Amino acid sequence: MPAANPVPRHRAYLILAGAAYRSQLQYRGNLLLTLAGGVAYQGVGLAFLWAVTSRFGELGGWSLAEIAFLYGMRVTAHGLLMVPTSQLHSLDLTIRTGEFDRYLVRPAGALTQLLCRQVHLPTLGDLATGLVVLTVAARQVGFEPTPTALLHLSLALVGGALVEGACQLALASFSFRMLSNLALRGLVDDIMNTFGGYPLKAFPDTARLALTYLVPVAFVAYLPAGVLLDRTEGLHVAPWLAYAAPLAGPVLYAAAYLLWRGQLRHYASSGT
Incomplete structure (x- = not known):
């Protein structure tokens, strides 16, 4: 008999992710608590920005409403990334325990199976907080929701998510050689979270350059x-680079995925 056609990767992802979410939704009390935890975590960051701007009036020439708009974009982009890809942080664990071996002998892609192994519910709180803050701040700064502006905002949010995702995927791919580099990924994640919600104009020139071209925080939001x-x-x-910022996400993520595919060839089972 002819072999059955394999399930397309995007459909495999939807099937596996749907099963993971349905399993977590069986515990609704836990869902509410974890959502509240995600909202509280991001709310602390916003409260700190409010305290700083209340003390100094502006930050880098940006008002509180403008910083809130920037912060809302940053958190929304982070949520768009983390909701489907939070399990990338579990790569080191799956390698050490031998779980990753099973991904290589199944018809679905290894990366797809890794991302769908579980669901980290607090990331839904991140996304919800970002959307609320962005919506409220947009009204405060007089953002005009024209079709062009909304399209640019949507592309910027997706592009920002892909920029952060590219950094994490590229660093994660080196786990196939190093077995564990979670500390390095955590460092980059901390940099994104710490500086991503601030106008970079408030920092020295050296820091601005590093947060633009070394760790591309500027392109996220x-x-x-x-x-x-x-x-x-x-x-x-240059203004043209700012307008083209949403394109950085797909380009960087495509490069990171190629790096992932190349490093996957160096995977060696732990034997456990």
């Missing part, structure tokens, strides 16, 4: 927010 708030003249990059 700062540069797109500058365009949407009509602040391109105050950015530290």
